[in-house]
Amino acid sequence: MRTFRPIITIGFILLVLLIPISGHAESAKTYEVSTGVLNVRSEPSLNANTLGILTKGNQVQVFQEQYGWVQTYYQGKEAWIAKHHLIPLDESQVSQVKQATVLSIETITITADGVNIRSGPGEEYPVIGSASSGKTYELIHTEGSWHKVSLKGGKTGWVASKLTNKNAVNNSGNSEKPKVNAKTLSPTKQSGSLSDRHIVLDPGHGGRDPGAIGLGGIYEKSLTPPIANRVADRLRNAGANVTITREGDYYVSLEQRAAISNSHDTDAFISLHFNAYPILSAQGISTFYYSRPGQQLAKSVQASLYSNVTLYNRGIKREDYHVLRNTAAPAILIELGFITNPHDLNIIQTVDYEQQVAEAITSGLIDYFK
Incomplete structure (x- = not known):
């Protein structure tokens, strides 16, 4: 029986020419990017x-x-891009300007030894790690005088900006406004496109409930919070208010998850999960709904996922899941791939995938509310 278990702050946007070496120019072919966000990498991996x-x-x-x-070529050096996100163009389709807008990934560098990494933007939050002087992190978001950074394993943490090379407090002592997240920008983003919308994100399982167990003994509960955080960053950048039902590895009942959503003026409830099945070949993404408003939301989000990610499209289906049935707002539950399938699991555990899912869900919500 199949088991279904219930993104870099913009400091600068640089126009960077992808400059070919002159000896290769005659053999170059032109492609167009077909996905919302596509990484340029140093090697084909x-x-x-x-x-x-x-x-x-x-x-x-x-x-x-x-x-x-x-x-x-990127800044005159060899670079690589995944081909399945590119569309070949003929000469009539090629832009007159041979350049692409590349969003640089912003980083911060720790400037002191023994800097605490915390679970939230403040000294009242628990310490989850430490960093020494010279350590560099990918910058996700700035809130007041704290930087949110990307850690290993898809996790995130917060460091005081005064202990980095990018202090978020100006000379007058006033905090700067939070910077925009570069990884969340896309052609579909409009300023405030989800303004006044309240979205509840529900990372499945947690604590004593591990959820599905995948290849190598990986727990579903450890994969859902990082992707929920990435989606939340993208949604907030689009103007939405976001509530997450759990922020750490602890148990939250199905009743509590629905109650959290119902206690707010929620516009959409999205429960995030990963799937498992005894047969390794089972793969792909599916979205479940219960109510008719949930069905429309499922259609929009699943269609956007199909357009943005490479995993197999399993479509949408109606299911009588507790969190869907007992949530007043339009609600969906997304199974974001099979952690018992080697191909799916390899993709799922990448930052690229988190970014693509965040972009897809945000775009799907924008389409739905239109």
């Missing part, structure tokens, strides 16, 4: 360093292909 980000509609010249990756 998901594990390679990210050099920059392309967005949907950008055009790029490529010179060779290797194992599903195409090679271009």
Whole structure:
């Protein structure tokens, strides 16, 4: 029986030419980016360093292909892009301006030893780690005088900006406004496109409830919070108010999850999960709903997921899940891939995938509310 278990602050947006080496120019082909966010990497591998980000509609010249990756040039150096997110163009479709807008990934550097990394933006939050002087982190978001940074394993943490090379407090002592998240920008983003919308995100399982158990003994409960945080960042950047039903590894009952949503003037409830099945070949993304408003929300979000991510599209289906049945707002439950499938699991555990899912859900919500 199948088991169903219930993104970099913009400091600067740089126009960076993807400059080909002159000896290769005649053999270059032009492609257009078809996905919301596409990483430019140093090597043809998901594990390679990210050099920059392309967005949907950008055009790029490529010179060779290797194992599903195409090679271009970034700041005069060799770089690689996943080919399945590119559409080949003929000469009539190629833009007159041979350049693409690349969003640089902003980082911060720790400037003191023994700096505490906390679970939230304040000294009252628990310490979850520490960092020494010179350590560099990817910057996700700035809130007041605290920076949210990306940690290993898809986790996030907060560090005081005064202990980094980018202090969020200006000379007058007033905090600057939070910066916009570069990884959450896309051609579909409009300022305030989800303004006044309240979205509840529900990372499935937690605490004594591990959820599905995947290959290598990985727990579903450990995968849902990081992706929920990434989605939350993207939604907030689009103007939405976001509530997350759990922020750590602790148990929250199904009744409590629904009650959290019902206690707010919620516009949409989204429960995030990963799937499992005894047969390894089972794969893909599916979205479940219970009510008719949930059905429309499921259609919009699933269609956006299909357009933004590479996993198999399993479609939408009506199910009598507790959190869907007992939530007053339009509600959906998304199974974001099978952690018992090697292909799905390999993709699921990447920052790229988190970014793509965040973009897809945000775009799906924008379409739904239109």
